[in-house]
Amino acid sequence: MTAAVVGPAVSPQAVRSKPLIGVTLGDPCGIGAEVVLKALADPEVRSLARFILYGSGDVLEAAADAAALRPFWFRIARGEPLRVDSGVVLVDLEEYAAGFWVNARPTAEGGKASLRYVDEAVNAAKNGVIDAIVTGPIHKVSWKLAGCRFPGHTEKIADAFNTKRFTMAFVGGDLRVALASAHLGLFELRNHFTIGLVFQPIDLLHEALQRWFGIEHPRLAVAGLNPHAGEQGQFGDEETRVIEPAIQMARNVGIDVEGPFPADTLFTPRRRARYDGIVAMYHDQGLIPVKLLAFGTAVNVTLGLPIIRTSVDHGTAFDIAGTNAADPGSMKAAIRLACQCAARSAAAPSVPQPVAVPEPQRLGLCLNTPDPAPGKGWGEGGDAVLLPHPAPSPRGEGPCLPDL
Numbered sequence: 001m002t003a004a005v006v007g008p009a010v011s012p013q014a015v016r017s018k019p020l021i022g023v024t025l026g027d028p029c030g031i032g033a034e035v036v037l038k039a040l041a042d043p044e045v046r047s048l049a050r051f052i053l054y055g056s057g058d059v060l061e062a063a064a065d066a067a068a069l070r071p072f073w074f075r076i077a078r079g080e081p082l083r084v085d086s087g088v089v090l091v092d093l094e095e096y097a098a099g100f101w102v103n104a105r106p107t108a109e110g111g112k113a114s115l116r117y118v119d120e121a122v123n124a125a126k127n128g129v130i131d132a133i134v135t136g137p138i139h140k141v142s143w144k145l146a147g148c149r150f151p152g153h154t155e156k157i158a159d160a161f162n163t164k165r166f167t168m169a170f171v172g173g174d175l176r177v178a179l180a181s182a183h184l185g186l187f188e189l190r191n192h193f194t195i196g197l198v199f200q201p202i203d204l205l206h207e208a209l210q211r212w213f214g215i216e217h218p219r220l221a222v223a224g225l226n227p228h229a230g231e232q233g234q235f236g237d238e239e240t241r242v243i244e245p246a247i248q249m250a251r252n253v254g255i256d257v258e259g260p261f262p263a264d265t266l267f268t269p270r271r272r273a274r275y276d277g278i279v280a281m282y283h284d285q286g287l288i289p290v291k292l293l294a295f296g297t298a299v300n301v302t303l304g305l306p307i308i309r310t311s312v313d314h315g316t317a318f319d320i321a322g323t324n325a326a327d328p329g330s331m332k333a334a335i336r337l338a339c340q341c342a343a344r345s346a347a348a349p350s351v352p353q354p355v356a357v358p359e360p361q362r363l364g365l366c367l368n369t370p371d372p373a374p375g376k377g378w379g380e381g382g383d384a385v386l387l388p389h390p391a392p393s394p395r396g397e398g399p400c401l402p403d404l
Contacts, residue, residue, distance in 0.1 A: 018048070018049045018050050018339075019049045019050070019131040019132060019338075019339055019342035019343055019346070020049065020050045020051075020052065020084055020129070020130050020131050021049045021050070021051050021052070021130060021131065021132050021133075021134060021335065021338050021339060021342070022051075022052045022053075022054060022121040022124050022125065022129075022130035022132070022133045022134070023036055023040075023051055023052070023053050023054070023121075023133075023134045023135075023136070023335070024053075024054045024055065024114070024117040024118055024120075024121050024133070024134070024135045024136050025053060025054065025055025025056065025059065025060065025114075025117055025136045026055075026114055026117070026135065026136025026137045026138050026316065027110045027111070027113070027114045027136075027137065027138050027139050027142055027316045028055070028056055028059045028110055028113050028114070029104060029105070029106075029107060029110040029139075029142075029316065029318060029321060030110075030137055030138075030139065030315070030316025030317060030318055030321050031137065031316060031317045031320060031321050031326035032055075032114075032136030032137050032138075032316065033055060033056075033059045033060045033062075033063040033136070034063040034066070034067065034321075034324065034326045034328075035136065035137075035312065035326050035327070035328040035330070035331040036053065036055075036060075036136055036328075036331055037060060037063045037064055037067060037069060037328075038067060038069075038326070038328035038331070039328040039331040039332040039335055040072070040073075040088055040335070041067075041069050041072065042328075042332065045332050045335055045336065046072070046087070046088065048335070048336065048339040049335075049338075049339045049342070050084045050085070050086055050087065050088075051084070051087070051088040051089070052084060052088075052089050052090075052091060052121075052124065052129075052130060053073065053088060053089070053090040053091065054091050054093065054117040054118075054120045054121050054124075055090070055091075055092075055093060055113075055117050055136075056092065056093060056094055056113065057075050057090055057092035057094055058094065060073075060090060062322075063324075066322065066323075066324040067324050072087070072088060073087070073088040073089060073090045074087065074088070074089045074090065075089075075090045075092050076089060076090070076091060076092065077091075077092055077094070078091055078092070078093055078120070091120060093113070093116055093117060093120065104318035104319060104321055104322075105318055106139045106141035106142040106145060107142055107145065108142070108145040108146045108147075109146075110139065110142045111138075111139070111141075111142030111143045111144070111145050111146030111148065112146040114136075114138045114139075114142065114143070115143060115146055115148055115156075117136075118135065118138075118153065118156065118157070119160075121133045121135075122157060122160045122161075125307045126160075126161070131307075131308065131342040131346070132307065132308035132309065132310070132338040132339070132341065132342045133157070133307060133308070133309045133310075133338075134309075134310050134311065134331075134334050134335055134338050135153050135309065135310075135311040135312075136311075136312065136331070137311075137312055137314060137315050137316045137317070138152070138153065138316065139315065139316045139318075140152055151183045152183060153300075153302070153309070153311060154166065154168050154182065154183075154300075154302050155183070157302060157305065157307075157309055158302065158304070158305060161305055161306055161307065163304055163305055163306070165200055165203075165204065165304050166204070166302055166303060166304035166305060167179065167180075167182075167200055167201040167204045167205070167302070167303040167304055168182040168300065168301075168302060168303075169201070169204075169205060169208070169300075169301045169302070169303050170286065170287065170290045170298055170299065170300055170301065170313065171298065171299045171301055171333075171337060172290045172291075172293060172294025172297060172298030172299065172313070172333075173293045173294040173297070173298075174272060174273075174293075175267070175272065175278070175289065175290055175293060175294065175298075176205070176209065176213075176276065176277040176278070177277070177278050177279075177280055177286040177287075177289070177290055178201035178202075178204065178205040178277065178278075178279050178280070178286075178303060179201060179279075179280055179281075179282065179283060179286050180197050180198050180200070180201050180279060180280065180281045180282065181193075181197065181281065181282050181283065182283050183283070184282070184283075186282065189281075189282055193225070193238060193242055194242065195242055195245050195246045195249065196246075197242075198222070198242060198243050198246035198247075198279070198281070199246040199249050199250060200304075201279045201303070202220060202222065202246065202247070202250045202255060202257055202279050203250065203253075203255070204303040204304045205218075205220060205277045205279060205303060206218050206220060206250070206255045206257075206277075207303075208301070208303050209276050209277055211344070211345055212308070212340075212341040212344055212345060213276075213341075213344070214344055215276050217256060218255075218256065218276040218277060219256050219257075219258075219274065219275045219276050219277075220250075220255065220256065220257040220258070220275060220276065220277050220278070220279060221257070221258055221259050221261055221266060221271070221274070221275040221277075221278050221279070222243060222246075222247055222257060222258070222259030222260050222261070222278075222279045223259065223260060223261060223262075223263040223266050223278065223279065223280050223281055223285060223286075224238075224239050224243065224259070224260035224261060224262055224263060224281070225238045225239065225242075225243065225260075225281045225282075226238060226239065227262070227264075228262050229259075229260045229261060229262045229263075239260045243259070243260045243281075244260065247259055247260070257279075258275075259279075263280070263281075263285050266278060267289040267293075290313070291313065294313075295313075296314075296327055296329040296330055297329045297330060297332075297333045298313035298330060298333070299311070299312070299313060299330065299333045299334045299337045300312065300313055300334070301337070308338055308341045308342055308345065309338075310334040310335075310337050310338045310341075311334055312330040312331050312334055313330050314330055
């Protein structure tokens with residue numbers, strides 16, 4: 001199949017003003033190539049930006065054949081001079097051939113290929129080649145079989161950029177939800193549940209709503225962890241011991257945030273309408289309402305990175321790979337959001353970024369004892385002091401009170 005470029009002619013100045021978006025095709029055994037292809041086959045989506053695809057040309061062309069779509073991309077080999085004035089360019093990482101849909105399961109080969117696609121996109125972002133990354137679906141077991149130590153895109157890309165403060169978030173319909181914890185077992189959450197864990201998504205979501213969504217004064221709501229948000233300690237004390245101090249610290253730095261609210265009523269239409277974003281305490285608490293209200297159009301966003309990164313809200317769907325049955329709705333939404341965020345970020349670079357300093361000092365806390373023991377949050381393992389107006393630390397470590 002010979003690649004060709006189709007579409008109306010536009011001025012060079014117009015196309016070069018569009019963001020350049022890197023898109024990875026995901027696990028070649030799954031539906032990643034298909035949903036990317038179908039999304040960019042839509043002229044409206046393709047007109048939003050210039051695109052570089054990272055993946056296998058054979059897999060992409062097989063998906064095009066199955067969908068009866070004519071190619072609309074240029075194809076180059078890795079290492080060839082790269083210039084994207086308009087349209088779509090595929091950087092062909094051709095070590096993975098088409099036809100592996102018969103392996104509709106996690107494989108080391110699929111993991112290695114999808115890892116390489118991500119590495120290529122990250123390197124392009126680091127070198128200033130692309131303005132945002134959109135990632136296709138991968139399988140976490142495939143990455144493990146390939147020897148990867150990261151459970152998913154969020155952790156791998158954050159590590160690549162040496163980002164210590166990052167948060168998984170989702171955008172779908174009228175919901176914008178950030179997670180305090182993501183790829184962490186529920187029984188393990190207690191050993192990690194600290195004020196810093198809750199404060200971080202509040203801080204990063206507030207900044208993202210300003211910078212990427214153009215909301216000058218965002219209003220945030222925070223979910224409780226326990227039934228009825230603890231009911232004043234009757235069903236757990238994490239709300240009073242951890243979540244409320246985190247909310248107070250956010251208020252101290254100027255963030256408009258309320259809570260903790262019972263999670264079973266926080267996502268109702270009336271409550272949602274009052275807030276621009278919600279912070280959930282764990283993965284399913286945030287993802288169940290997102291997928292109920294916007295399944296097929298929700299987008300995964302990583303907050304805290306120096307680059308915009310969005311992704312689909314679904315997995316590899318091995319069971320339908322190669323059948324031309326995949327819905328590209330989430331990939332279209334991920335591409336649209338990446339384009340919108342890139343354009344807004346370029347137009348408003350003066351929004352202040354969160355300042356990364358050691359955890360208790362960043363929160364305006366003074367801890368006069370070492371870090372808390374497993375199972376204890378800040379404020380239980382040591383004496384925590386809330387500072388409405390943080391004073392400078394005599395040790396130069398951030399807002400704190402002198403040792404008492």
